[in-house]
Amino acid sequence: MPSDQSTWLISAPHDGDSEGLLQELTSKLQQQSKSFPSTNIAQLNIPSFKTGTLDLLISLSEDLPKQDTYFTSVVAKIVDTLRNLLNNDPQKLSQHVLINERSVDSYVIGDWKWNEGRYNVQKGLQDLVNTLGKEITSIDNVMKAKLNNYNLAKGSLVQMQRKKTGNLSVRSLADVVRKEHFIEDSEYMETVLIAVPMNLVKDWNSRYERLTPMVVPRSSSAVASDDDYTLFAVVIFKKVRDDFAQKCRENKFILRDFTFSEELMAKQQEELDVAGTTEKELWTELLRLARTNFSESFQILVHLKVLRLFVESVLRYGLPANYVGVVIKPEPKSVNKTLSLLSNHFAYLAPRSNRTKGKGKSNEGDEFVGEYQSVMEQEFFDFVLFEIPWIIN
Numbered sequence: 206m207p208s209d210q211s212t213w214l215i216s217a218p219h220d221g222d223s224e225g226l227l228q229e230l231t232s233k234l235q236q237q238s239k240s241f242p243s244t245n246i247a248q249l250n251i252p253s254f255k256t257g258t259l260d261l262l263i264s265l266s267e268d269l270p271k272q273d274t275y276f277t278s279v280v281a282k283i284v285d286t287l288r289n290l291l292n293n294d295p296q297k298l299s300q301h302v303l304i305n306e307r308s309v310d311s312y313v314i315g316d317w318k319w320n321e322g323r324y325n326v327q328k329g330l331q332d333l334v335n336t337l338g339k340e341i342t343s344i345d346n347v348m349k350a351k352l353n354n355y356n357l358a359k360g361s362l363v364q365m366q367r368k369k370t371g372n373l374s375v376r377s378l379a380d381v382v383r384k385e386h387f388i389e390d391s392e393y394m395e396t397v398l399i400a401v402p403m404n405l406v407k408d409w410n411s412r413y414e415r416l417t418p419m420v421v422p423r424s425s426s427a428v429a430s431d432d433d434y435t436l437f438a439v440v441i442f443k444k445v446r447d448d449f450a451q452k453c454r455e456n457k458f459i460l461r462d463f464t465f466s467e468e469l470m471a472k473q474q475e476e477l478d479v480a481g482t483t484e485k486e487l488w489t490e491l492l493r494l495a496r497t498n499f500s501e502s503f504q505i506l507v508h509l510k511v512l513r514l515f516v517e518s519v520l521r522y523g524l525p526a527n528y529v530g531v532v533i534k535p536e537p538k539s540v541n542k543t544l545s546l547l548s549n550h551f552a553y554l555a556p557r558s559n560r561t562k563g564k565g566k567s568n569e570g571d572e573f574v575g576e577y578q579s580v581m582e583q584e585f586f587d588f589v590l591f592e593i594p595w596i597i598n
Contacts, residue, residue: 207544210252211536211592214249216514217303218522219529224248226529233546247314249530252326253514254333256526262516266328269513272338276506277594279345283499284596286352288442290492291591295597301496302596304503313507314532324508333512341505344498351494355487362480367475373434373457374400379470381429386438387465394421395443400434400459409437409458416452419445436461503596510591517589524559547588554587 207213217226235359257264269583275471291297304312321328324333366378378398387396394438401409414420424440441449511530518528535543 207535207540207590207592208594209433209540210595212310212532212595213536214510214514214591214593215531215533215547216249216251216518216528216589217531217554218518218557219527225530230533230550231532231549233550234543235534237542237546238536241536241539243466244310244314245534245536247317247532249511249514249532250318251511251515251518251530252319252408254512255329255492256519256524257330259590260565261331262520263331265512265516266520266596269334269509269516272508273336273506273591275501276337276341276509279341279348279501280506280596281594282345283348283495283502286348286491286495290488290495299597301395301497304500309503310534312395312504313593314534317507317532317552319511320504320508326393330512330516332563334509337505337509337512341490341502344502344505348495348498351487351491355484355491358480358487362367362477362484363403365473365477365480370579372431373429373436374461374569378436378461378463379473380581381436382438382463382465383442384465384467386426386428388440393442393444394440395439395446396438397446397449398428398461398463399437399439399453400461401437402434402457403430403432405457406435408456409435413437416456417441417445417448420449434459452474499518507593508591513591514589517591521589547590551586551588 223290227246231243231246234246235243256430266531284298287301288298291301304310307315324336326333369380371375373381382398388394399409401415408424413421413425419442421440421442425437428438430436453460514530515526515528519526521526533543533547
């Protein structure tokens with residue numbers, strides 16, 4: 206059953222006027238649903254590719270679904286990258302998922318044409334598939350590398366920013382303390398910083414002088430407070446630092462490992478500024494690249510879909526390889542009706558479509574038995590149908 210969140214590419218043998226077929230289907234769809242827009246259906250021009258051998262067609266029929274899955278995943282990953290860069294804003298995303306500055310629908314259901322300049326139809330089918338595969342793989346590799354670079358830069362920035370958040374027991378103190386909170390350089394004494402839980406501030410004030418010997422009396426002063434902690438500066442003799450730290454831990458006071466240095470603080474701020482600038486530059490570069498590569502990869506995906514459409518049409522209807530295509534964007538609420546309408550319209554193709562009598566069964570003498578049976582076991586309609594998932598639902 207086709208998805209109600211996809212655009213359908215349909216192929217059938219060219220038995221007459223392709224424009225007449227399009228008009229007839231458009232009329233039936235609009236009769237079925239008065240609100241069905243004419244812009245949701247268009248002719249799909251399927252080139253006359255070099256058919257090749259039956260073995261090649263069978264091989265491609267087995268391989269192309271895997272390629273299709275990979276191509277689709279590459280497009281989806283690029284869309285996810287754009288979505289993440291744009292903070293899941295649908296309006297902004299719609300401004301970037303464009304095909305040569307046109308909407309996806311305008312590209313697929315507009316005047317779509319095979320890009321002969323890039324993919325010469327005089328080449329063999331396998332060569333065309335290989336060319337498309339190399340292009341999509343190249344895009345995937347470039348996107349992975351750029352995304353990895355951006356994520357590393359963003360991770361570094363977030364880590365630096367995280368040091369400036371949190372409570373006084375964990376956050377960076379570089380922008381909290383000032384030079385006047387510390388005593389001048391001394392051979393014997395030093396200022397240490399203690400984060401005291403709010404419910405223990407009274408205990409700190411009454412006990413800090415006696416935690417160990419050689420704590421300077423009345424040297425404790427509050428430096429800053431938040432909802433959870435008050436940060437105190439206290440002067441002790443350097444020789445008792447380890448004992449003092451141990452006593453603090455026993456009393457649930459947190460000694461912060463911090464050495465005041467204006468040079469170090471300036472360097473940390475500079476590193477934060479550089480990290481912020483780098484992240485912004487890489488964000489801009491990745492956004493621009495993802496936008497460009499979405500356009501490229503989506504076009505490659507559609508070309509692969511058309512190749513699949515051709516290959517399956519030849520296997521199903523045979524030669525001459527002359528097929529007419531239609532692209533339809535069904536209304537989600539009318540998918541079953543649309544599918545039923547198409548099935549009824551193309552019912553005349555049943556004798557020619559090599560339909561098996563149930564999965565795993567075939568008529569005697571069917572040329573596709575044996576090694577080709579797995580291909581013919583696929584459930585299908587009397588017309589060939591492949592889907593392009595919607596980018597923005």
